[in-house]
Amino acid sequence: MNQTIPKLTLKDFATDQEVRWCPGCGDYAILKTIQKVMPELNKPKENQVFISGIGCSSRFPYYMNTFGFHTIHGRAPAIATGVKLANPELDVWVITGDGDGFSIGGNHMMHVIRRNVDLQILVFNNEIYGLTKGQYSPTSQTGTLSPSSPLGSIDSPLSPCLIALGSGGTFIARSIDTEAKHLAEIVRKSSVHKGASFVEILQNCPIYNDGVFEQVKNKKVAPDFRAEVTHGDAITFGKDREKGISLNRDSLTLEVLPVDGNEGKLLIHDEHNKVQAQLLASMKGPDFPVAVGVLYREKKASFIEDMQKHVNVSRREKGSLKSLLESGHTWEVD
Amino acid sequence: MQTETKQIEVPQVEEKEVRGIVVRFAGDSGDGMQLTGTNFTQATALHGNDLSTFPDFPAEIRAPIGATFGVSAFQIFFGAEDVTTAGDDVDVLVAMNPAALTTNLHMILEGGLLIVDSGAFTDKNLAKAKYESNPLEDGSLNGYRLLSINIHKQVLEAVAPFGLSHKEALRSKNMWTLGLVMWLFDRDRSATITGLRSKFVKNPVVAEANIAALNAGHAYGETAELPVGIHVYKVPKAEVEPGYYRNITGTQALAWGLLAGSEQAEIDLLFASYPITPASGLLHELASRKDFRVNTFQAEDEIAAVCAAIGASFAGSLGITSSAGPGIALKAEGIALAAATELPLVVVNTQRGGPSTGLPTKTEQSDFNMALFGRHGDTPIPVIAASTSADCFWMAIEAVRLATKYMTPVMLLSDGYLANASEPWKIPQVDSLASFKVEYSDDPQEFRPSIRNEKTKARVWAKPGTPGMEHRIGGIERSFETGDISYDPENHQKMTELRKLKVENISSDIPLQEVSYGRDSGKLAVLGWGSTFGAIHQAVKRAVSEGLEVSHIQVQYLSPMPRNLGELLSNFEAILIPEMNTGQFIRMVRSEFLLDAESLTKVSGQPFKISEIVDAIQRKYKDLEKRA
Helix, strand or coil: CCHCCCCHHHHHEEECCCCCCCCHHHHHHHHHHHHHHHHHHCCCCHHEEEEEEEHHHHHHHHEEEEEEEECCCHHHHHHHHHHHHHCCCCEEEEEEHHHHHHHHHHHHHHHHHHCCCEEEEEEECCCCCCCCCCCCCCCCCCCCCCCCCCCCCCCCCCCCHHHHCCCCHHHHHEEEEECCHHHHHHHHHHCCCCCCCCEECCCCCCHHHHHHHHHHHHHCCCHHHHHHHHCEEEEEEEECEEEEEEECCCCCEEEEEECCCCHHHEEEEECHHHHHHHHHCCCCCCCCCCEEEEECCCCCCCCHHHHHHHHHHHHHCCCCCHHHHCCEEEECCC | CCCCCCCCCCCCCCCECCEEEEEEEEEEEECEEEEEEHHHHHHHHHHCCCEEEEEEECCCCCCCCHHHHHEEEEEEEEECCCCCCCCCEEEEEEEECCCHHHHHHHEEEEEEEEEHHHHHHHHHHHHCCCCCCCCCCCCCCCCEEEEEHHHHHHHHHHHHHCCCCCHHHHHHHHHHHHHHHHHHCCEEEHHHCCCCCCCCCCHHHHHHHHHHHHHHHHHHHHHHHCCCCCCCCEECCCCCCEEEEEEEEEEHHHHHHHHHHHHHCCCEEEEEEEECCHHHHHHHHHHCCCCCCCCCECCCCHHHHHHHHHHHHCCCEEEEEEEEEHHHHHHHHHHHHHHHEEEECCEEEEEECCCCCCCCCCCCCCCCHHHHCCCCCCCCCEEEEECCCCCHHHHHHHHHHHHHCCCCEEEEEEEHHHHCCEEEEEECHHHHHHCCCCCCCCCCCCCCCEECCCCCCCCCCCCCCCCCCCCCCEECCCCCCCCCCCCCCCHHHHHHHHHHHHHHHHHHCCCCCCCCECCCEEEEEEEEEHHHHHHHHHHHHHHHHHHCEEEEEECCCCCCCCHHHHHHCCCCEEEEEEHHHHHHHHHHHHHHHHHHHHEEEEECCCCCCCCHHHHHHHHHHHHHHCCC
């Protein structure tokens, strides 16, 4: 079947619409990467559907020459579920942000993940409300100065990956807007996963939260603040991969150790280990690097597969309206 | 094991013929009153009477035994003439305990027949119902024909051969009572017996015990020396149109109408809903009908439900969502998205008493304003309302037709009364239903998502998965020309007007308003919408038979309204509008047609009584005559 798909390029996935994000916005880099990855997925273009909510990131579908639906605030996962239920053949992508996906739409996010609806969910996390001009978001660090928190925000931030894990997610990954190669690889993996693929993309907002991910993005310092995890490999980081992560089995906490002399003690990334995924997803500075890569993956039937089974069983014999109307007790008047 | 009714010499009982009668079964939530009522309804339908039923149950699922707030009732009005309401005053009240008696006694006519289970009138139950003395003994029921039987004792004797526990045995009380009431109205028990055997197919002992109780209750009527004034009623058959009939509730009719609509439109349905009383029945009904072109989705909340339905419509199915008032309020933003992006969507509102949680199990028509106006922005959508339980079938088909033909959300109003009430329904010929096949656009040449049907103004529908038709839609205002985002001021003006015009144009695609009963001009028009149909019909009929120039007009299309409605109403000197709200439709009538109208309102959670409308007609009529 793949042979019938014409060879496409990045340009085939770009629309004639002028991209209207602020200059320097991380969303440009993400858009470019996705447009580049799409032809590589070798799937029919007409089957690609991008669904978004409201916010800067949610303008994304207008720039993808696929089917797209820019919906209402927070509800993209619910709308995407309806699309997928109506036509399981489609590849449905959800584009959302930290506010859209975890504040107003937090409930839908939790349920779309627990149901394991076969979608790719890309969360552009910039830890701020951009489109409404810079208020703190549910992922903003405590103390974030913003127009609605002039003395610093007092809310504690949530971790999208931990919420996804807690909701029973079966594919949980993290990447970075400007790390095109890494992001492309994660997106490719997410697209072949059956079930809800959850990808948190750390994304810089140059206007309202500039530099919030500086440590993990800046090439000079990033090696010390970012650990790229690969299934089956020891978890290491640093310029020369000289530091490693180890599990203290007494306290059930992670520790940073020099690789040298501790080779046997280093934690080997097992993306099927949920407990380990939780520990990795929780890592943050200044004591730990931020983990990027596929943190967790699990094989499980998707909601759509199970639903199809029920429908198929029900439709072994097609319903007849006439028989339905005449079912139960009827009587004749002559 | 099967028992037979013993052949005993039957004493002569006085028989009395009546044209119509109202029976109300009332008992504890656990007494099985709804099952009793349903079985009696079935036997009555088979007997050939016209009928209408009204199940009236509490919001509490399992209230403490004997509590007044746990009383569940089932009312049926049946007779020899057309019956369109569950009746005003009760002729026969069955009260299974003191709580049922105290909460229902006010409904029975003076001199009416009162059947009570004296076995349930214990000190404890009397205290729970706040009786200071036993009403069966203190003479307070002297105004009624009291038939006090220790049904507890009778049932235990009747089912003794089956070896059931005391508690299990007493569960057959309702069947014993049903047997007695069936004797009273000369109903055939065989359908109930067949039903019991199939219901308890895995537990034949329980089935036979229930049948024994049913037969024993019937035999009791035949053989016991009943007090003077207790007699068998003969209710002659009603004259109805020949054909095949069944009983149907509004919930069933609505669900089946949606299925019929999907067949006529040749489209798959996604019914996405969140449980809420009294709308959940629709989800239950459709969830077990996936052999048709329907799939159901129980969403995490009301918003997710409407959004999943919209997603399904974007993908080329018809999305349907359903709820009651508070849930519809939550869906408002989603409905506006469907209106803005011009996707089809059916929203069913089974109205209940409001505001807020209000009266979840009681009926009201107070969401008219929300249905018509409860959205942000200038967001008109078609709103239609079913008049009877059976009409839910036809209006559901109509909702599917309008939504898919005009690419718009459609609100279909039902209510708690229609959803639960049942009436006999002449089964329509499936082949005679009109087809309205949906067309999708699949031609990529010059395709734009903004292309419209010139006549209907409906936007094209291009399904994802169709090569070359890739396009984007969204909630931001779209250019009339291209469908792309547009902030252009003139474009917004044009699009707003277009959305209004598109819905207004539907008035030329709906039937002209007819007069339901009476002439098309005269002194007084009684104008109704929704479930008030039955009561208004009977009231107007009564008034006409008394020589009053009154007509009944029932509107099914609330927005847009039928194009001749204003003219039709202007043929009457006065208009009376009964509504189960504080006067919502009347504002619409006044503002649209600049006609004066008088409101008759009721918000007690109970449907109108015929007499309440008759009184209002007579009052208004006297005014008119005085004026003349």
